[in-house]
Amino acid sequence: MESKLLILAPYPTSENNKDGMISRVKAIDTLFENIPRTYLYVSLRSFIKAKKYSDGIVEVNSLNLLIHFRTILKLIYSHQHIYSHSIYMLTFLWLFISKKQTSMTLDLHGVVPEEEKYFGKTKIRAVYYDFIETQIFKRLTNAICVTDAMKAHYQNKYKWFTGTFLTYSIIPDNLQIIDKETVKFVKEQNNKKIHVIYSGGAQSWQNIDLMMQIIRNNQSPEIYYTILTGDKKIFEDKIKNNKINPELITVVSRNPSDLWKDYIAADYAFILRDENIVNRVACPTKLVEYLFYGLIPVVLSEEIGDYKKLGYDYFKMEIFSQIKKPMSVNENNINIAKKIIKVNQSTNLAQFILKS
Known part of the structure; x- marks a missing residue:
């Protein structure tokens, strides 16, 4: 054809x-x-x-x-x-x-x-x-x-x-529905520590240096950090330069299809975007992933895309130090992600384009 x-x-x-x-x-x-x-x-x-x-x-x-x-x-x-x-x-x-x-x-x-x-x-x-x-x-x-x-x-x-x-919306194709028993088991295995992740690159607009400062100021045996990135060397150097205890943080590169294993083990996730028009209209792939797996984003500005209007739960970075315990799966954020996905699924984009 x-x-x-x-x-x-x-x-x-x-x-x-x-x-x-x-x-x-x-x-x-x-x-x-x-x-x-x-x-x-x-x-x-x-x-x-x-x-x-x-x-x-x-x-x-x-x-x-x-x-x-x-x-x-x-x-x-x-x-x-x-x-x-x-x-x-x-x-x-x-x-x-x-x-x-x-x-x-x-x-x-x-x-x-x-x-x-x-x-x-x-x-x-x-x-x-x-x-x-x-x-x-x-x-x-x-x-x-x-x-x-x-x-x-x-x-x-x-x-x-x-x-x-x-x-x-931008919906990652690596999202996987995980049965509740698996999620519950993983959560129970990790409930002795607060688990915080970051998933993404080392671009300047990700405010990586700010994130490293937050981690450096919140080093504790009660908190474990995981960096999921393709820029391993950059992050490893920043961890060393910021004098972050390597026993409290892991830097790893994952195939996108395997990210769910880290997400369901985590409680919170960094997404430190500045307050500007670029971020106010954005639909960050990683934020969709965070919400889909029931994580609570830690934000610099909560004004990211439509998420505040949709009522997502988040923590401002200023109160990150007040986080004292692991979190259960956040059902509100899961439902917001599902709502966005449902809107996409109800749209026949191929037909819309080819009939134009």
């Missing part, structure tokens, strides 16, 4: 499945699993030699913008529908997409111009992405937002947009 859907993103594989963005790409891909589709990932510097292969009914292309320009244009113009994972995937390609010829859906993932403003290395990138975001919205058929807060942000920013907004 001929591919009518072009997806702008790296194709999800076992090699890149720990990347946060790929988690979203993979989750969306499963919705199109019976539909022939083509992946296109374009770079200005990489893929001097084109990387092309097939995976069942999926065609995968990793191409260099300059060297394979004609092939890229051919792929764009030969597809009826384009699904782009974030504005970043359209950095070079937005110029070649016409609303008259192609239906285009943008999965926003985040607020890119604002991300560049707060976390980028140069102001010019923020200005550029703000410009191309406007140009992209002029070409868009659908804008997929990960939270209602994000949808409200873009509805206010682009009041003239005539396309369709849809909220479709």
